[in-house]
Amino acid sequence: MEESNHNAEGHGPILLETRGLTKHFPMVVANDAVDFNVSQGEIHCLLGENGSGKSTFAESLFGFYMPDSGEILWKGEKVEITSPSDAMDLGIGMVHQHFMLVETHSVLENIMLGLNTRGPLLDEKSARARITELSDQYDVNMDPDAIIWQLSVGEQQWVEILKALYNGVELLILDEPTAVLTPQESERLFSVLKKMSREGLSIIFITHKLNEVVAVSDRVTVLRKGKKIDTINSWEITKASLARMMVGRDVVFRVQRDEVERGQPLLEMQGVRTCNDQGLECVRGIDLTLHEREILGIAGVAGNGQKELFEVLIGMRELDSGDVLLNGQPISGKSSGSIRSQGIAHVPSDRIKEGLVMDFTIAENMILGSEWSKPFRKGTQLNNKAINSFAEEGMESYEIAAPSIDHVTGNLSGGNLQKVVLAREIGSNPSVLLANQPTRGLDVGVIEYVHQQFLELRSRGVGILLFSEDLDEILTLSDCIAVIFQGEILDVIDAEEADLEKIGLLMAGVRDGE
Amino acid sequence: MMLKALRLEIVKVRDVHWGIQVILVILGILAAFFVSGWFIALSGGNPAEAFAAIFRGAFGEPRKVYDTLMRATPLIFTGLATVIAFRAKIWSIGQEGQLYAGAMLAYTLYRIFQPMLDRPLLLLVVVLGGFLGGGLLGLLAGWLKARFNVDIIISTVLLNYIVTTMLLFLLYDHKYWMGAETYYPRTDTITKDAWFPIIFEDARLHMGFLIAVGFAITVYWVLKRTPYGYDLRAMGSNPVATMFKGIDVNKLIMVTMFISGGLAGMAGSGEVFGVHHNVNMAVSAGYGYTGIIVAMVSELNPLVVILVSIFFGAIINGSVVMATQTGIHTSIIFVIQAFVLLAILISRALMSYRIRRVPHAG
Structure with missing residues (x-):
């Protein structure tokens, strides 16, 4: 124990700590000198808007990214985590937003995948016993022989969690785990996570939903634009104060809705x-x-x-x-x-695959599907003047963060990509x-x-x-x-x-x- | 992992200054010549002498320059054919077959219309016939893709064989196209009124070169400035989004294959009516395949295709002089071509990454 944190009341010693963790990407600072710690047996929420650097931070802990500067301490000792397997060797597990499962394999096979086994043969029997034991312990009904694609998304998530537990992790990182769950499934997840934390597991829970912070966490760290705003005990917070920290201003939770008579x-x-x-x-x-x-x-x-x-x-x-x-x-x-x-205009759910051409400029993407229609076509040619003024307008009203309309779309962040789609679709009248x-x-x-x-x-x-x-x-x-x-x-x-x-x-x- | 130990990491680079790009490409080509020179030395020749001979043969006197441009002409067409297909990520390698199809349809039309048309009209028919012949063959592959989802690579390769075999069949029988006064597989010489006009006296450079340059500029404009070019680039980059936004991708594939085939077909009519003045099995010296290399080296830019074609045309043209003066076989040009392509691809790949020091790793 190098130091104890006054906020970590009622919890064990600090398991993992970062000091001044910084990660740059071209044009943005994803994490700017983040100091953070998580104690043993604690559920620590990492709260922030999309693009605030939550996922980058977590993936630095899990060895996906190498931080540019700063240090990571594991049980008080400085460590260098250069790959996910380093992280797993230390005892850090992560469940990603997009599951990393082999769809055509069974639960058992997925859990055993990538494990270091002694000898050339897989020990299926003991693995099966361990999985059953873990499932019983947390009251999860899981058939080790079920094939992944037959399982619901919620069940697949349990496979990911079991996989981490099977590896004997001490710290479990969950990246927006409730995004794919029903409210009831989320409730269940929360109660099991609480049980796990009582048994000594530390959990970093990444989310942008305020309700979840209140429901599940012991402490919460708020990130905004890559910077840590504060770490606070969960019993001291209100939703409004969290929202203010997260966005940097007061947020109206309901927009004004006028009564309108519906038509034909x-x-x-x-x-x-x-x-x-x-x-x-x-x-x-x-x-x-x-x-x-x-x-x-x-x-x-x-x-x-x-x-x-x-x-x-x-x-x-x-x-x-x-x-x-x-x-x-x-x-x-x-x-x-x-x-x-x-x-009929439409905003597809997968903007990268179905909504945009990533190699095109913003201006080009703004007219996708309208390139043969009037103001954008003049005779046989594209009408650059009309295209550019339409794009400029969309960029301004949707506050798309990019140097210019000639910027390549693929360089934008997820939120900005969605804004390009929305500007185009709503702009098509x-x-x-x-x-x-x-x-x-x-x-x-x-x-x-x-x-x-x-x-x-x-x-x-x-x-x-x-x-x-x-x-x-x-x-x-x-x-x-x-x-x-x-x-x-x-x-x-x-x-x-x-x-x-x-x-x-x-x-x-x-x-x-x- | 070794890099990490040295505190280095490889990062992607987005924008490289164009000056650096040009320097890297030139270095790449020099490296290609260096390695090719080593091959020449291995086969017992003197590389410096050989390259000097190639250069003299390609640019030594005005007539040689015109010949170089003549050699470049079919490469510009097949290069453009590749550019337009590859920009749409349609991996057509049917340029060789389309070239012959263009030559064959143009020759068929010549046999029909030669007795009844004046020279200007006859030339027009022959030029259009070249485009149409290649275009229809391309369209066939495009239709097979759109209708039955037949892989374009497979269909175009097989069509290459079918077309060249068909030509062989026609050329080996006096009943069909085999010339009356020859026992070689080739047609009688085409009457002079159907020959492509010569641009400079006493040289073999024909009007096909001007048409090729015109087409290069047109293709550039179409890709950059028209809704069709926009659709084509969109499909190449993200076909799913293109479909979602209501663009008929099947139609787009067929139109693109027609145009791509047509451009390759122009190379065929140009060679028959501009250079050989008969149809034979050597109308194309692999121009269809070399066109793919030209397009790749040009980074699928239609204007750069002109320059790269001239460069490759120069090597082909110069190699004849090299062979007579040094005794090195002309097949060395394929070695040079291949190394140039490799060098360009490698320098491209290297350009998009750089190695940098990791600041305070851990």
Whole structure:
């Protein structure tokens, strides 16, 4: 023990400490002299907006990145962690946002993957026994022989956690673990994490959700733009004070919503059925109607058919049966180009793969899909003047952080990429906007702006279909909330009467009276 | 790991000053010549003498320069054909077959229209025939891709064989194209009214070179300034996003393969009506494949294709003088070409990284 921290009351000795940890990337400082420590048996939240340097910090601890300066102390001794295997040898485990599992292998095989084994043979028998023991200890129902892709996302996360525990970690880092979970699954995760910490495991819990900090942590460290703002005990905090530390100013949690009379039906789905890429039916008879001046929120955990329904609506996936009507005219079976030309704009969930051309400049990306339409084309040529002024405008109103509109898009951060997509789609003057997770990865301040834009569009008569996993977002914006579960709409609730618990249960597939 | 011990790390570099890029490319080419020279020495020749002979043969007198440009002409076309396909990440290697298809359709049209058309019209028909012949063959590969998802690499390679074998069949029988007064597999000499006009007297440089330069500028403009070029680049970089935004990718593949094939076909009609004045199995000296190297060395930039084609044309042209003066076989030019490509690719790869000291690691 070199020093004891007055904040770490009631906890064991300090397990890991960083002093002045700094990491630069081209053009940004991801971590700026961060001092941080975590005690034995503590759950320590790392809170910050996207791009505040949380993940970079964690990945420096896990050996993915080498810090430019500063030092890491493990049990009081200076260590150099140059690779994840170094980290695992010390006893540090990490569960990433994107799971690192082999989809076609079993739970057992995934857990044994990459372990240092003595001798040439795998000792399956003892591994199986250890996994069963760990599952029982934390009350997780896990079949070691289940194949990964058959498991739900929540279960896959448990595989990742078990894998770390199997390695005998003393410090477990979880990077935004609840992003893929239902509220109920999150609750369960929290209670198990608390149990683990009582048994002496230290946990670094990365999040940008204030509720989770309050629910799970012993202490919280807030990062903003790579700098540590403060470390505080969780019983001393309020949501408002945390938000202020995180954003650097007061945050309004609700945007002003005017009452608007909804208009004619715009987009009608009648018994829509389709299959996913594996050929399994994943949208199973959806009837929904989106009206003018309406925001229809579709709540649900990822992977319940939202992506496929979205792709049907934009003409990228074939219907097996049913109809989609726009203004009473069928659009199902039409090409994505002709659907788009009828005034349907869309924000896809995966901006990098589906929304942007990363090698293009910002200006070029701003007209993707409109390059043949009027102001942007003059005769046979692109009209650079119109393109540039449109791009400048979008860049200004969405506060896209880039040197110029001729900057290559691939160099932007996730939030800024999303802003480019939003500026393009909203700027195309649509009559219907389909948005799949439109604010994922955005800063609180920009989310506020996007929400205002959505409400502004709504008051102009646009109908918006909003797919979101973020219940707060759904509740903030929607006039009507439809809950999707395993490809079916379980219920459509008027936003006035919606309550969080009921929607949460529906998202988990529990209907009233069951 | 060794680097880490030395407190060094490799980082990606985004922007390299263009001056440094030019210097690196020149160093790369010098290195390529150095290694090629070693090969010449191995085969018993004197490298300095050989390179001097190549240079004299390529640029020694005005007529030699014109000949170099003539050699560059088909390379510009096949290079451009590669540029336009590769920019869209369509890995077509059918330029050789498309070149022959262009030559064959142009020759067919010549046989039909020669008796009835004046020289200017006949030339127009022959030029268009070259484009159309190569273009249709490219379109076939594009259609197979769009309709049945047949891999472009496979279909274009196989079509290369089919087309050249078909030509062989036609050239080996007097019933078809084999010339009346010859027992070699080649056609009779084309009548002079269908020959491409010569640009300078007493040299073999024909109007095809001017057309090629015109096309290079056009391709540059199309890629940079038109919605079609925009779509093509978008598809090359991210086909999924391109589809999501409503662009018909299948149509785009077919159009692009048609244009790419057409450009390669122009090389064929140029060689037949500008250089050989008959159709034979040696109309292309591997120009279709060399065009791929030209395009890669040019970094898929249509204007740079002109310069690189002239450079490669010079080596081809100069090698004839080298062979007669030093006795070294002309096949050494393929060695030089290959090393130039390797040197450029390596210097490219090195350019995007640099080694730097790790400040206070740990």
